[in-house]
Amino acid sequence: MNVSALLAANGRKFPNKPALIAGEDEVSFSLWDDMANHWACHLREQGVAFGDRVILMMPNCLEFAFMYIAVIRCGAIVVPINARSTQEEVRYICEHAQATALVVHEALVPSVNELVEENGKIVAIKTGKSQGEWVGTADWSLEEILSDKLAAHVIDPEANWATEDTEVSILYTSGTTGRPKGVLYTHRSLLTVAKMMSIEMGMTHLSRVLQLMPLSHSAPLHLFFIPALMLGATQVSALTFSPELLLSLVQKHKITHFFGAPVAYLLTMKHPAFSQFDLSSVECWIYGGAPLSKEMAEHMEQAYGRDKLACVYGLTEAGPTGTCLFHREHPDKVGSIGNRGVLFAEIEVVNESGEKTAAGEAGEIRVRGEGMMKSYYNNPEATSETLRDGWIYTGDIGRMDEDGFLWIVDRKKDVMITGGINVYPKEIELQLERHPAIQEVAVVGLPHPEWGETITAYVVLRPDTEGKNDWNQEIRDFLGGRLADYKLPRQVVVLPALPRNSSGKILKHSLRDTHSLQGVE
Template identity: 35%
Template sequence: MNLSEQLDNVAQMNPSKDAYIFQGQKVSYGEFNASVNHFASYLKSLSYEKGDHIALVCGNSPVFMIGFYGALRAGLTVIPINPTYTIAEMNYILKNGDVRAVITLDALMEKFEHMDHMLEVQRYFVADSSTGVDLTSSSLRDKMKSFTEVLEVGGKQAFSPPVLKEEEVAVILYTSGTTGKPKGAMLTHKNLYSNASDVGDYLQFSSSDQVVAALPMFHVFCLTVALNAPLMRGGTVLVIPKFSPQAVFSAVEKFHATVFAGVPTMYNYLLQAGKDRAGSFNTIRLCISGGSSMPVALLHHFEKQFNVRVSEGYGLSEASPVTAFNPLDKPRKPGSIGTNILNVENKVVDELGEEVPAGEVGELIVRGPNVMKGYYKMPEETAVSIRDNWLYTGDMARMDDEGYFYIVDRKKDMILVGGYNVYPREVEEVLYEHPDISEAAVVGSPDPEKGEVAVGFVVTSNSALSEEVLIDFCKEHLVKYKVPAKIEFMEELPKNTTGKILRKSLRDKLPHS
């Protein structure tokens, strides 16, 4: 069984049930499944074959959902990409990922016009973003197909899906690595199906659930928890194009939502904006938090204001992503990521890979049917991360006597900005590209809204260079959440005897750290 087959099963059993609601429009499972078939049929008519790579570059919308499930049904491997990425960030993934087709919006085609000559893309399936973009003079017009027209044409063709094997790669999720270049985590059909199924069981999803999808669908947290898991159970997905407290409150109230999933930053925004909306979450049975550790004070304040229970979990792209979650039938422990979910095992080990006693800190490792096949075209990195079928997360954790896990420290040097991973090396490489920068280092600084923000420390040869100029330079090359919130100028960066920059010394210079 895989995600596409399960969607078809649900549609056959209950075709009139609402699969999703987008901007007030309800779409049934029968209608959704038909659109998925139509897109898959069109891909097959263009001779795309099982295993070909297709990028999905758009926000939360029916286009994402139909594109994702349609490509899977046709046997293609999907590579979701953040549509707000810069040209440089997007270009790397498209090239490294050997992408042959792209699903995107007309408003983003200008980016692809800059990149296309470096890529192997044969077709762009373009959806209307209602922004009035005129593509008639685009240099890529011969490669473009209207997403709407594609569905119409695909609906007129007979289609029989290919046989998919569970070990075949369904999705490649690019996640930043310590080298500064993103790594493509290869998730198989088995990985995705098992995690969506186990999460659905663990969180007791049913056809009566109305799940708010306000997290970005290109991120694995939303993809599994707020999209795949509820769809597998015949639930309804409430699609929020872009997160805002007002959009969430409105959707929850209007459609009597039962489940909300978000990162701590979202909960903070909802708390601040919802002082007069205490009753808005009356229908919510479960609030899920992940992406980064939730401050216990925030958790308690949110629960008190909205009279709901917030349960934290843990996951990472390489594990599809969920490995642990606070159980619904046992006490929720604030600050804990919970216990093992179904069919997944977490363990805390020392540097030799030996399990440490309860209460002791070590590295968190996980294994189960959800663990990735490996990193795309990176066998050495794969061998480092997966050893004896265990995925080494790089996160330091401890386990208590009742099997609840606690993340003690995050991956070395990683910065978590609003739930997004930011690796200093990637930001530093951009700073080093500026002609006036001779040295650069980036660390995380606590932030009340985002959890953390990146702060850059630089040494410059130009005394006239300003913080504003450097931040603007970073904005040209990095997505918004990776851009340093502050730049500090120094005469020299602190180093040890071997010349390695001492990040701890830089963190000590920050306030409240």
């Protein structure tokens, strides 16, 4: 079995059933399969061969779904990237992946047109009509599939050329610590994660999945897009997220499953008409990317219902696969990421020697299972660092409590060592987020000749905040009694905004590099 064959099977099983809904447009499973096959033939005609890498830069639209399967069906490796990527980010990924083709939404052509003009070798494809160097998918007539022109390129999606161990896709990590790394998957990885999510979250062919998070990310793509394709469920998508869209689409389309970052839920709760929308169709509200504080969790339970909330933890390199926690099962443990590995996955917390830690002792979280990556593409050194003895070392520091529940402490690379003592930035950030004047905060360690690192807090103030002469003292006073003295920031820097990558994650390495060079005291 392979991902492309799943769609072919459902095209026969559910020919007239809505597979994809975007705005007023509705696509059946049979039409999706026809479009994927048609576009796969055209990709072959454009010179895309088995094993080639094809960059896919699109928002959540029908064309994304068509092209994602088309690339796989023609035997190439699909490389979805964030639609908000800059030209330099796209250039790096094209070069690193040694891409044969770049496929973009027509609205994004201006952001990468210079790159295409510079690179005369890459096949440039866009939605809409052909233009200049760009081949337009609107010029690919569906009737051509029957013509002599494309007859030689017709592909059998169920032929033996694609097994579960065939390489199928690459997702580039967010790059919060430097250049992004390409995570390489096989069909087995994707199918394992899809089966896991379907069973864990009770998804069936009757499910209706809402896609508002970018499908270039592993969680919405592998945990929901692929399972819905596999099951024959209906997917509803929109180009971007907004609280209004989330509420209106759930109500209109009777959505059963939605995944979002915690901030998506928190923003939506503040919608003035939140209580007026009918959200009763939802069976599972799933969030991930960051654990919730107890206070935020309680607010979410009141808004969305404790019985319907689920937290998932995983990372791109693991599929993503890892743990989950249903609020209804363990309401007293909300804020943790659960007490078990999900289906087909194991999870442990280990020390530097690879030995399991005792309850209460911090260590690195590691995961293993068939859903994890094959390797980092074209990066054996990074692969050997992350994938060891069959385990993915997550780089997350966690701690098991006495009841066996796992709590995230921080990122391993973010841990600060001051005076020989480990200090976890997340612990400080969680406290500072409670300050009424602070909108967001990032805590990092800057080099110090005597102490090793100086704890430094970068804060963005709320717009209505009154100016203070000494934020250093203000924050030390606020944290006094909440944290031990050695954990208190020695310096505070007020910024208009925190640096982030295209997927919204804070770039702590940028804060360290920039402000270390400027000699922050």
